[in-house]
Amino acid sequence: MASLDRVKVLVLGDSGVGKSSLVHLLCQNQVLGNPSWTVGCSVDVHDYKEGTPEEKTYYIELWDVGGSVGSASSLKNTRAVFYNSVNGIVLVHDLTNKKSSQNLYRWSLEALNKDSSPTGVIVSNGDYDREQFADSSVPLLLIGTKFDQIPENKRNDVLTRTAFLSEDFNAEEINLDCTNQRYFAAGTSNAVKLSRFFDKVVEKRYFTRDPSQMTGFTERKRFNFKSVHYD
Numbered sequence: 001m002a003s004l005d006r007v008k009v010l011v012l013g014d015s016g017v018g019k020s021s022l023v024h025l026l027c028q029n030q031v032l033g034n035p036s037w038t039v040g041c042s043v044d045v046h047d048y049k050e051g052t053p054e055e056k057t058y059y060i061e062l063w064d065v066g067g068s069v070g071s072a073s074s075l076k077n078t079r080a081v082f083y084n085s086v087n088g089i090v091l092v093h094d095l096t097n098k099k100s101s102q103n104l105y106r107w108s109l110e111a112l113n114k115d116s117s118p119t120g121v122i123v124s125n126g127d128y129d130r131e132q133f134a135d136s137s138v139p140l141l142l143i144g145t146k147f148d149q150i151p152e153n154k155r156n157d158v159l160t161r162t163a164f165l166s167e168d169f170n171a172e173e174i175n176l177d178c179t180n181q182r183y184f185a186a187g188t189s190n191a192v193k194l195s196r197f198f199d200k201v202v203e204k205r206y207f208t209r210d211p212s213q214m215t216g217f218t219e220r221k222r223f224n225f226k227s228v229h230y231d
Contacts, residue, residue: 004059005059006045006061006205007058007059007060007087007088007198007202007205008085008086008087008088008205009062009087009088009089009201010063010065010082010086010088010090010111011063011064011065011089011090012065012067012089012090012091012104012108013067013092013093013100014067014094014097014099014100014103014107015038015066015067015068016100017067017092017093017145018035018094018145018146018178019064019092020032020038020042021035021145021178021179022090022092022143022145023042023044023064025178025181026046026062026194027044029181031178031180038064038065038067041063041064041066041079044064045061045062046059046060046062047059048060048198050198050199050202058198058202058206060198060201063082065079066079079110083110083111083113086138087139087202088139088141088197088198088200088204089108089112089140089141090143090197091104091107091140091141091142091143091169091171092143092144093143094144095145095146095147095149095150095162095175096146096149096150101144101161101162101165104142104165104169108169112136136170137208138204139171139197139200139201139204140169140170141171141172141173141174141194142162142165142166142173143173143174143175143176144162144173144175145176145178146177146178147176147177148179159175162175172193172196172197174194176190
């Protein structure tokens with residue numbers, strides 16, 4: 001039996017932002033009816049067909065890490081075991097909760113082993129040094145949830161704020177409602193962004209050591225996810 005081509009992607013963010021609902025939506029193409037708190041880490045594996053004539057399948061491991069931000073350094077030490085050999089990171093925040101957006105800086109630095117003071121003051125856009133991510137080789141994707149809960153008259157302000165986040169992390173952004181399947185419908189801009197992100201993590205995992213293989217993948221008209229759950 002041929003070995004499986006696996007890619008590891010972390011899904012990070014505060015508790016309650018909708019990480020589990022997001023992973024379920026991507027995996028099952030269904031809304032998660034009764035989401036629960038993630039303790040430790042939950043791993044789902046999805047098969048992803050890249051957009052070449054061969055349609056090679058890669059198994060994307062989505063590591064949904066529990067979102068407790070507490071000040072105890074033991075929390076960071078406990079999560080550290082999940083941060084080994086990472087090929088990509090999905091940063092998830094609640095668009096109605098500005099603090100969850102600010103905490104993405106801490107989550108990112110922690111996962112990339114650059115945060116030496118996890119109990120320090122949470123940085124914000126005003127004093128954040130974006131150069132900390134300029135040399136990062138780990139692809140990032142920014143996803144904002146609960147878009148449906150933002151009043152129409154405040155959406156422009158919220159989207160302006162998330163645009164700064166996207167620039168800081170040098171990542172594309174997707175804003176959605178995890179209770180609506182249409183946000184990842186085939187052919188939508190969100191589906192294209194997600195596919196581009198998966199292409200990057202696949203390239204990082206399998207092609208970065210050989211520059212001659214760093215050819216771009218074609219954009220997908222649709223993508224195919226099939227869930228394989230670990231017990």
